Amino acid sequence: MMIGILWMTGCVASFIAMALSSRELADTMSILQILLLRSAVGLPVMLILARHLLPELMQWRDLRLHVIRNAVHFSAQYCWTVGIVLLPLAYVFALEFTMPIWVAIFAWAALGERITRVRMVAMGVSFIGVLIVLRPDAGLDPAALIVLAAAAGYGASAVFVKRLIAHSSPAVIVTWMVIMQLPMALLLLLITGGWVMPAWGDMPWILILGLTTLSAHYTMARALRVMDASLAIPIDFLRVPLIAIIGWLFYGEAVGATIFVGTALIAGANFVAVRAETKAARKRGARQ
Template identity: 30%
Template sequence: MVEQSNRKGILLMVAVTFIFAMQDGISRHLAETYNVYMALMVRFWFFAAFVLVIAARSPGGIKRATRSSLPWAQLIRSVVLITEVIVMVQAFVYLGLVHSHAVFACYPLLVAALSGPVLGEKVGWRRVVAIGVGFIGVLIILQPGFGVFSPYALIPLAAALLFALYSLMTRYVGRVDPASVSFFYTGVVGAVVVTAVGIWHWENMILSDWGWMGILCFTAATGHFLLIKAYEVAEASAIQPFAYLQLVFASALGVIVFHEALEMNVVIGAAVVVSAGLFTLWRARVAAS
């Protein structure tokens, strides 16, 4: 039995958010130079290989990892995730890391809003108010009606909706399938789907960018592995709030490396969204206890 430690879980989650932020920066760099589908195809090849190795070394092997009680739900869930990744990387290219992550931070609110109609979970009035406040924060970031509204601003919002659906479907299949099965489907199905598209967009990369691609693949596998370990040693409610640090790390990377602007409306809006998200997480923990 794995020893439980919320402190260790929090440290692992902080490391995960930093790694994922660096991964987003590398994804933006590669997507600005090469086709997005091709770059993600190579990344998911490595991820699928990592998943297969983990499954082969687990009790029951690969055969157990493929045994799902809800195979069609697992397939749809995995397709939703790869679609979300493609959409989010496009957001990095068009909007940058700061704006994209500021809007994407609303996904826990979308999860809370949809958990009632989709999963039948009870959502109290306090969380409903927090969800409403959070979306006011999104509007502060997007600023519709001020100047010329860019439709590109809706890309990370679409990614947040897709990731919320992926999260809800993960909860749904998690009622009957172990995490190892969901993890296997995520990597293998994602690789198959993106390869079906990406193989037609192959571009030769220069040697230095192959180096960045190698780092991207390594960070993707490492980040997911540490995330699994974090949830293994600590309560989800204790470490989930620290996932918002990815917004901080990614924004810092965007400003320092990519010279993105940090407008006041984005800072205020992101603060509102994160505060509302933290409140919904706290209320969920209170309701569960």
């Protein structure tokens, strides 16, 4: 249990560091260049750590699905980074918590997975939470819709992973992510232009971005191996108040109580749904 908490703490720290490094780098370079450098740092690390995966990678199994999944995930990363640059950091993290809603919708549409009553109620409560965060009566920032698109993209990507995990290990999936998303970013950057030579002062942020992109995936996977998702959600929820404090200290970002209320509804609804579904799965396993 304690090991799982430590892994999730590392995951939370990784996501916060990713957001901060993206915000800092966006002062001098485009989002496409940020995504390119992120993959450029991650690629040699993955190639060194994943040498034993070479036989599995050379099988080219589910290659088309990997390409589609990474195109969707890359688009989601782009939208997420747009939000990080344009919106208060806590706002972005709060809206990102809608991802489980999209996972349920896409898993039902693509995989035929049943949406339980508890999950339907959770989706309804989460939607109310989103409205509280967005506060459409106060004027809706278009960047918020871009972040919701990012959450939807992450949800679709997670559904692809559900398909891929049947034949590919998590390490192989992450390795293909780095290998494929680097040329995607490079091609788009060549088309649009705007490359800026990074300054020496940018190097620490570039390294942090590339390494925490990998560590965020790795620590979450390790945490979920040793603890239930229902226990991981409350720890993950700490991202919002922590990033709110950091945003206030470093960028003078003031956020209202509505963000915390809305996020609590979204995270709380997901917690209840995951806990109920986990208990139901255990009961089915006990009967069998």
